[in-house]
Amino acid sequence: xxxxxxxxxxxxxxxxxxxxxxxxxxxxxxxxxxxxxxxxxxxxxxxxxxxxxxxxxxxxxxxxxxxxxxxxxxxxxxxxxxxxxxxxxxxxxxxxxxxxxxxxxxxxxxxxxxxxxxxxxxxxxxxxxxxxxxxxxxxxxxxxxxxxxxxxxxxxxxxxxxxxxxxxxxxxxxxxxxxxxxxxxxxxxxxxxxxxxxxxxxxxxxxxxxxxxxxxxxx
Numbered sequence: 001x002x003x004x005x006x007x008x009x010x011x012x013x014x015x016x017x018x019x020x021x022x023x024x025x026x027x028x029x030x031x032x033x034x035x036x037x038x039x040x041x042x043x044x045x046x047x048x049x050x051x052x053x054x055x056x057x058x059x060x061x062x063x064x065x066x067x068x069x070x071x072x073x074x075x076x077x078x079x080x081x082x083x084x085x086x087x088x089x090x091x092x093x094x095x096x097x098x099x100x101x102x103x104x105x106x107x108x109x110x111x112x113x114x115x116x117x118x119x120x121x122x123x124x125x126x127x128x129x130x131x132x133x134x135x136x137x138x139x140x141x142x143x144x145x146x147x148x149x150x151x152x153x154x155x156x157x158x159x160x161x162x163x164x165x166x167x168x169x170x171x172x173x174x175x176x177x178x179x180x181x182x183x184x185x186x187x188x189x190x191x192x193x194x195x196x197x198x199x200x201x202x203x204x205x206x207x208x209x210x211x212x213x214x215x216x217x218x219x
Contacts, residue, residue, distance in 0.1 A: 113199070113200070113201050114201055115199075116157070116196055116198035116199040117198070119156075119198045119199075119201050119203070120156050120157060120198045123156060123203055123204055124204070125204070126155055126156050126157065127153050127154070127155060127156070128153070128154060128155075128156045128197060128202065128203035128204050128205065128206070129151060129152075129153050129204065129205045129206075130151070130152050130153075130154065130163065130202075130205075130206055130207075130208055131149055131150075131151055131205070131206070131207045131208070132149065132150050132151070132152065132167055132182070132207075132208050132209070132210055133147075133149050133185075133207070133208070133209045133210060134146065134147060134148050134149070134150060134171070134172070134210050135147065135210060135211070135212065137212075140212065142173060143172045143173055143175040143212075144171060144172055144173055145212075150167065150170075150171045152166055152167055152170065154166060154197070156196070156197050156198045156202075156203050157196050157197070157198050158196060158197055159193065159194060159195065159196050159197075160182060160191045160192060160193050160194070160195055160196070160197070160200075161177060161193035161194070163182070163197070164177045164180050164182065164193070165177055167180075167210070168180065177193075178213070179212055179213045180210060180211075180212065180213065181210075181211050181212075181213055182208045182209070182210060182211075183208065183209045183210075183211055184200075184202075184206070184208060184209075185207045185208065185209055186206070186207075191208070
């Protein structure tokens with residue numbers, strides 16, 4: 001049997017080498033049992049250590065959703081539909097309402113008239129001049145209905161009936177008075193036979209329209 005003899009210095013080197021191998025083997029076994037090693041932080045400063053230790057969380061989804069909704073522009077105002085060409089969307093006037101208004105204004109009596117005596121006293125003279133429009137009606141040629149305007153001068157205290165008699169005798173071939181009616185062109189009202197021109201405040205000049213009475217018409 002061959003025996004190897006080492007000097008004391010060589011024995012110390014061999015022992016140190018063998019001790020390092022056993023230490024490395026023990027460290028390897030411990031690391032395998034403990035799992036993968038944690039990464040070593042690059043910096044040991046307070047800020048860097050806090051950044052590595054505190055987990056970073058994403059912004060909540062609800063907050064991001066709110067930001068996205070607020071960035072949406074408001075909807076445009078509703079468009080008003082336009083009528084097609086040739087269509088008139090204006091509301092027509094009620095002809096019955098217009099007729100009712102017209103009839104009310106015609107039949108409405110004249111207000112704030114002066115008494116007959118006061119009106120006569122306000123005139124410079126008692127004689128008034130009336131312009132009377134005669135209708136143009138070919139069927140009434142016997143009464144001289146040619147559309148002319150006749151003029152008569154009468155006393156302001158004369159009645160409407162007496163004015164009719166004067167016009168009938170002078171211009172209308174003695175047309176019956178009960179077939180005649182006078183209408184004021186200013187107020188649109190018909191004059192009553194019993195009223196005087198002064199009571200109606202007619203003068204010193206006025207224009208009247210002659211309208212013949214028809215069967216079933218005004219009496």
